[in-house]
Amino acid sequence: MLTLDALTLTQDDFSLTADFVVPSGARVAVIGPSGAGKSTLLSAIAGFFAPTSGRVLWNGTDLTAQPPGARPLSILFQDQNLFPHLTVAQNLGLGLKPNLRLTAADHAAVQTALTRTGLAGLGARKPGQLSGGQQSRVALARTLLRARPLLLLDEPFAALGPALKAEMLALVAGLAAEQGTTVLMVSHDPADARAFAPLSILVAEGRAHPPQPTAALLDSPPPALAAYLGS
Amino acid sequence: MAHRAVALNAGRVAALAATLLAVLVLGTLAAVALRAGGLGGLNADDWSAVRFTALQAAVSATLSVALAIPAARALNRRRFAGRGAMITILGAPFLLPVIVAVMGIQAIFGRAGVLNDLLAGLGLARWSIYGPQGVILAHVFFNLPLATRMLLHGWQAIPSERFRLAQSLGFSPADTQRHLEWPMLRARLPGAWLAIFLVCLTSFAVALTLGGGPRATTIELAIYQAFRFDFDLARAASLALVQVALCLVALALTAWVALPSGFGAGLDRGGHLPPAGAWLRRQDAAVIGLTLAFLLAPLLAVLLRGVPGLAALPAQVWHAAARSLLVALASTGLVLALVLPLVLAPPRRWIGLAATLPLIASPLVLGTGLYLVLRPLGLAPASLALPVTVLVNAALALPFAFRTLLPAARTLHADYDRLAVSLSLGGLARLRLLTLPRLARPLGFSAGLAAALSMGDLGVITLFTDHENATLPLVLYQLLGAYRMNDAAAAATLLMGLSFALFWALDRAGAHADP
Numbered sequence: 001m002l003t004l005d006a007l008t009l010t011q012d013d014f015s016l017t018a019d020f021v022v023p024s025g026a027r028v029a030v031i032g033p034s035g036a037g038k039s040t041l042l043s044a045i046a047g048f049f050a051p052t053s054g055r056v057l058w059n060g061t062d063l064t065a066q067p068p069g070a071r072p073l074s075i076l077f078q079d080q081n082l083f084p085h086l087t088v089a090q091n092l093g094l095g096l097k098p099n100l101r102l103t104a105a106d107h108a109a110v111q112t113a114l115t116r117t118g119l120a121g122l123g124a125r126k127p128g129q130l131s132g133g134q135q136s137r138v139a140l141a142r143t144l145l146r147a148r149p150l151l152l153l154d155e156p157f158a159a160l161g162p163a164l165k166a167e168m169l170a171l172v173a174g175l176a177a178e179q180g181t182t183v184l185m186v187s188h189d190p191a192d193a194r195a196f197a198p199l200s201i202l203v204a205e206g207r208a209h210p211p212q213p214t215a216a217l218l219d220s221p222p223p224a225l226a227a228y229l230g231s
Numbered sequence: 232m233a234h235r236a237v238a239l240n241a242g243r244v245a246a247l248a249a250t251l252l253a254v255l256v257l258g259t260l261a262a263v264a265l266r267a268g269g270l271g272g273l274n275a276d277d278w279s280a281v282r283f284t285a286l287q288a289a290v291s292a293t294l295s296v297a298l299a300i301p302a303a304r305a306l307n308r309r310r311f312a313g314r315g316a317m318i319t320i321l322g323a324p325f326l327l328p329v330i331v332a333v334m335g336i337q338a339i340f341g342r343a344g345v346l347n348d349l350l351a352g353l354g355l356a357r358w359s360i361y362g363p364q365g366v367i368l369a370h371v372f373f374n375l376p377l378a379t380r381m382l383l384h385g386w387q388a389i390p391s392e393r394f395r396l397a398q399s400l401g402f403s404p405a406d407t408q409r410h411l412e413w414p415m416l417r418a419r420l421p422g423a424w425l426a427i428f429l430v431c432l433t434s435f436a437v438a439l440t441l442g443g444g445p446r447a448t449t450i451e452l453a454i455y456q457a458f459r460f461d462f463d464l465a466r467a468a469s470l471a472l473v474q475v476a477l478c479l480v481a482l483a484l485t486a487w488v489a490l491p492s493g494f495g496a497g498l499d500r501g502g503h504l505p506p507a508g509a510w511l512r513r514q515d516a517a518v519i520g521l522t523l524a525f526l527l528a529p530l531l532a533v534l535l536r537g538v539p540g541l542a543a544l545p546a547q548v549w550h551a552a553a554r555s556l557l558v559a560l561a562s563t564g565l566v567l568a569l570v571l572p573l574v575l576a577p578p579r580r581w582i583g584l585a586a587t588l589p590l591i592a593s594p595l596v597l598g599t600g601l602y603l604v605l606r607p608l609g610l611a612p613a614s615l616a617l618p619v620t621v622l623v624n625a626a627l628a629l630p631f632a633f634r635t636l637l638p639a640a641r642t643l644h645a646d647y648d649r650l651a652v653s654l655s656l657g658g659l660a661r662l663r664l665l666t667l668p669r670l671a672r673p674l675g676f677s678a679g680l681a682a683a684l685s686m687g688d689l690g691v692i693t694l695f696t697d698h699e700n701a702t703l704p705l706v707l708y709q710l711l712g713a714y715r716m717n718d719a720a721a722a723a724t725l726l727m728g729l730s731f732a733l734f735w736a737l738d739r740a741g742a743h744a745d746p
Contacts, residue, residue, distance in 0.1 A: 048649060069655025080646050085668045085745075099660035 002150060002182060007054035009037065009044050016040060016203070020210035022182060027173065028211050029193035030186045032203035033228040038186045041208050042152045046075045058150065073150035074143040078158055081139040082127040088138050089123035095145035109145060117141040117171065133164045144175060151176065153185040169196045190218050190229060245576030248569045249585035255626055256588045259600025260475060266603050267472050268465035276445055280453040281473055287363060287449070288431035291370035292424045298371065299378035300416065302522045305515035306379070307386035317523060321376035324526065326734050328687025329436040330704050331723045334711065335529025336360070336369055365441035370434065374427040376526060385419040404511065421488045429481050433593035436689040450474045454595045458694055464603065471596040478591045537724030540717045548706055548722050552729060555703040558620055559686040559733060565625035566681040567674065570632040574640040575666065586633035589626040594690035597623045602694065616695035620702065623691045628681035639673045668744065675741010679734035686730045
């Protein structure tokens with residue numbers, strides 16, 4: 001259970017508040033106009049953006065003082081999710097041991113994760129030798145190995161075509177359901193949100209609203225969201 | 232936060248490196264200032280050295296830049312076989328040991344050189360290379376290529392669409408000059424001039440070999456003479472203070488003028504057609520041919536005389552070569568150890584200042600200061616020669632390495648810091664898995680530069696050494712002084728080969744390690 005307790009984020013003249021709970025195992029879309037603070041909200045949860053006030057808790061444990069890598073979560077950014085100079089297998093290995101001193105069991109786990117994400121046999125390649133969809137799968141495979149209970153997606157699939165993006169979201173949904181992972185996904189596409197996330201957090205006008213059913217929100221959007229959606 | 236703790240650690244290591252640099256530079260300067268007997272101790276010759284230093288630097292910079300304009304323009308608008316190689320060769324004088332270049336220049340322009348034979352053949356008076364004209368000629372030899380690359384960079388920065396537009400509008404060469412080239416030159420010339428002025432301000436080896444006497448002594452040379460011949464430490468220290476003041480003034484000027492980089496000029500950007508006209512083509516060909524001959528003839532002269540003698544070089548020269556290699560590698564290691572923390576730490580103003588600090592001191596100033604600091608320890612000066620050389624060479628190469636590495640380190644941080652932090656990739660694992668592989672190319676380049684500069688350096692070592700632990704450039708200087716010209720040419724060939732080989736090997740190693 002992710003709790004945002006009276007969280008306030010400020011940067012220059014931008015400010016965002018959030019005060020709600022996301023239930024464990026939920027798949028939640030984060031939607032709202034550009035510049036409303038969707039990415040900032042995810043950055044704060046991941047530990048890259050220090051809140052002005054308030055706390056971030058996971059199952060009652062305060063994360064606010066923890067460094068990003070120690071938090072019970074994985075995050076995928078819009079780009080630069082892989083180190084281009086390391087092989088696919090090494091990139092995955094970082095999810096297990098950041099110093100890459102891997103045991104035989106670790107190597108086996110890397111191979112399993114590759115197979116699970118449809119990348120079997122590609123471990124020795126460099127990311128640059130893979131297609132965009134395959135690169136996304138590598139990043140996902142690494143979150144699989146990290147096995148953290150919370151997954152934050154800051155539009156990592158934005159550069160993929162519609163069919164590939166749908167395929168990746170289906171893969172995420174399958175893996176998340178299997179491991180009981182809570183997923184927060186920033187989305188610009190209402191169709192993605194409907195297909196992937198039963199719940200949505202609306203970020204607009206300085207506030208991140210509590211999760212609410214996606215379909216109802218998109219069917220009768222409040223004015224700020226309606227203007228953004230163009231409906 | 233650990234993420235902050237990591238940054239804090241990097242900051243702490245950077246602070247340590249910056250402190251070491253500050254102690255080295257400011258500490259020696261303080262020693263110099265304390266010892267200096269005030270400016271009243273300077274005699275008329277010293278003041279004429281001060282005047283000559285500023286004057287020759289100004290003339291050298293002006294000539295280099297003026298000659299570089301036609302050369303860069305011709306290189307920019309012509310495409311010919313070997314053009315890429317020529318641009319590479321323009322980078323070579325930066326790595327060339329000064330003493331080798333001086334030998335080559337003597338072979339062409341010296342008393343018994345090719346030029347004087349030609350003049351004598353025409354019944355004209357022979358020309359002497361010793362004096363201000365020789366010092367300036369050598370400085371132009373070193374800096375004309377640098378200036379050409381800086382200006383070529385400027386020409387290439389003009390979008391080729393502009394030249395296409397100019398051609399479609401039927402611009403004459405004069406129109407192109409007025410509307411496209413002069414605005415670029417106005418922006419670039421001051422920086423190029425100042426960069427060369429700064430280099431010539433601390434000229435020592437050229438003045439030592441081609442200058443001297445009341446008419447052609449630089450401050451650096453005057454420090455050496457006060458130190459070594461008169462053993463007048465107070466006067467040496469006073470001169471050092473004047474040198475620092477001059478460098479400070481020149482550096483202050485750079486705050487207003489951006490110094491361009493002579494490196495990384497591309498080769499073939501822009502597909503515009505060269506301007507038509509047979510006369511213009513002949514003019515460009517002549518400019519390119521003369522520039523190339525001016526640069527290559529001295530080196531060829533050294534090689535032709537030196538290569539046959541390589542096998543017969545006395546053991547003393549080989550020992551000196553080994554000593555020089557060790558000095559170069561040690562000083563390169565020191566540069567990298569100091570510069571890495573500085574470029575990896577979170578950006579702070581004091582870091583940039585610390586990395587620029589060595590520019591205010593010249594080799595002989597640092598050498599004088601270090602001697603003053605170390606003398607009370609009671610060590611023999613000769614035993615300090617090599618360690619002091621390592622230290623001074625490292626300090627002087629550091630600003631170059633810093634400027635080379637900083638942009639790459641910034642990009643690395645912007646691109647991958649978040650990912651590394653989100654995966655808890657920190658400390659030595661981060662250095663091994665992320666930082667060193669991603670910075671391999673600029674690291675190799677910086678290391679190659681530092682090693683080659685140190686290999687060819689004939690500066691501070693002259694203050695300290697006896698004949699026991701001389702470096703290769705010093706042995707070469709001694710061979711020249713003894714008129715053993717064949718051995719000198721062979722030693723110069725060896726020195727030039729080792730300097731280029733060091734740069735090439737380290738630069739290649741970096742490029743090879745770049746994934």
